[in-house]
Amino acid sequence: MGIGLEVGTLSRIILHVDMNSFYASVEQAYNPELKDKPIAIAGDPKQRRGIIVTSSYEARAKGIYTTMNVGEALRKCPGLILLPPDFPKYRLASKAMFSILREYTDLVEPVSIDEGYMDISAKSKERHPIEIAKEIQLRIQNELDLPCSIGVAPNKFLAKTASDMKKPMGITILRKRDVPSILWPLPVIEMHGIGESTAKKLQTIKINTIGDLAQSNEGLLKEALGKNGIRLRERANGIDFREVDPDSIYETKSVGNSTTLPFDETDIDKLTDTFQMLSAKVAERLEVKKLCGSTVSIQIRDADWHNSSRSKTLQNDIYLKDDIFEEAIKLFHKGWDGSPIRLLGVTVSNVRDRKNSAQQLSFDNYEKFAKQEPIYELIDEIEKKFGKGLIQKGIEIDKKTTYASKTSFSKDFLEDLKE
Template identity: 80%
Template sequence: MGAARIIFHVDMNSFYASVEQAYNPDLKGKAVAIAGNPKERRGIIVTSSYEARAKGIYTTMNVGEALRKCPDLIVLSPDFVKYRTASKAMFSILREYTDMVEPVSIDEGYIDITEVSKKRHPLEIAKEIQLRILHELDLPCSIGIGPNKFLAKTASDMKKPMGITVLRKRDVKEKLWPLAVIEMHGVGESTSKKLASLKIYTIGELANSNEGLLKQELGKNGVRLRERANGNDTRKVDPDSIYDTKSVGNSTTLPYDETDIEKLEETFERLAEKVAERLSVKKLCGTTISIQIRDADWHNHSRSKTLQNPISLKVDIYDEAINLFHKAWDGSPIRLLGITISNVQDIKNVAVQLSFDNFEQYAKDEPIYELIDEIEKKYGKGSIQKGIAIDKKSTYASKTSFSKDFLEDLKDN
């Protein structure tokens, strides 16, 4: 057993809406929601202020329904420059206390204050951090305190907004075990249904369940969840975790439930370009491509393919993605599309096994793409385009991977 740790989970409250209220004090105390396409009544609510939530507004509600429920709701477009700036400022405050800070997303992160707490009480530090973020950034946050990540994360969810909650291992039986298993961090609807089929309905029942049966039915994740239900979590706060890339992807929610094949193909082209850009920045390529399709009824479908040679270029990503899409799509309206490249590796370390079929095309195209990259670096994005890309107007914005973009920025700081 290692030495006991003291870990905070800092969770910004209703982050996007709170940032908007901080920038515009006239919005304080009012029902505010952020939507990807606020002018489209079928746009989706991304987040909302606590005032809006009190009136029944929730994430994923469409704008039209939200306005019917709350006619005075103020619906804003997301301003990612503001959110990025506020998030960086928040993490800068955390790093004034210790370097042991692990960003999880744009609005939450872990901080290991074990060493710092030898000189100051953890509650004193938590209160100071919370008040500094409030006074310096005008943003509310909740802080969970625990001996590990799971308990700290669970604690931060217990009191919002502006809560500070301590959750010790000895509290687990009393505070967590009576709760429904769906309330547990890391358990979604699918896992909850699988556990219900095993007659496991509460966190306590999960904690005391048969480990072998869980492993058989849920694999390693079942064993992991059982450990968490008992208050155990061996994960360390890792400031370098944002450098560990297992996959690179991008997804976008469409403004309408779309069936127009040309618009869907255009969307895939933009997604392929974004994924290729991210791979280029990371100097990565990958051998597995996956697509995500979410239909109008919120059913998710995915298809994947493992390739002989790794890919990283837009044209290759697009070709593979669109082929998967045409095989998978049944013509029903689509709400969201996504592309992910996984099994990634450093492009410098890849010895491509060129086949007779792809050698000629690879040799012909590769210098062209290098030249395009150089021209765009000098004259700007889009200064040169392949014929297929010209005159395609974009009405969609890819917003759903903004947190991933933010984590990319952190690496450069």
């Protein structure tokens, strides 16, 4: 069929299904009176944190875009219909969409609430991949009243790139042999996986287009970006051997939270309070998932929308709010120059199950662990007699999940798909 990439004796056919203007489309599906009207999902319009989360294509045609201030959006489009986010509704629609995808293959990998990969290599021996893609698109449209775009390619990178090429309701094939003519002429910032910071670093070594990246010197690239530079060079050449992994929904790599401040803030007390609030939310989500992590990162966006981040990897894993706050505020004081701040974020990454976390002893924590040692010895003795897992530490007893703990929809919606 000319689409697949030879990997051993197998030819892979990967689909990337990307829902179009998902939150806005779900609102229009629930309320047909909103169809063909400019609508936008936003926070509290009375505060500056009321920024546009997403908007319908009718609103986009009038110049409305994600992250635009609500006030600016209303000035640009006086007839704009603003709606608050209805996350339970979006999660329900997401679950229904992924249920349809799983009717075609077990190899479905959700990557966010509104997009996922499918490996239909086995099915494509029975039916043409485009026929399958069209059927999926029509079913999602007819059964859920939601539009989507689908990329068809021999690997995940090209499938993701293809799904972005035609929106809404597009189906695009991107073969590896098409990469030089279609992707290479584009600015490097347009390549999936490259943000502003990486693009600027690439420009310093005279890499301006995707073609420049594809044909760049490997040593120079590794010096500028490390291993990530080599990976990006492979992508620019259409190479991506990653498998579609359904089990990835069980892996959490980081837990974070961010907030847009009501005003461009310089008051250190208010900024400190914000870090305390964010650290508490991150700790709550770690508690619900029984996770801990060794790396703390902060995100700062200033009044001019410039983003910066700092991180620190610790000797021992942490999960308590006071520990997270202590590291986050240290990072902040180390990097803040006093300029007004618009957004702050805190993330704990390199996370793992607390039961698998090993603590390294130091002069600071030796006494704490020495006191616990007799308890561990007693547990070992009991488990030798009666079996492993009979006794659990109190922290491992499941707590009822609260709605407050589910604040990151790019991650937490995955809980719905594990049922």
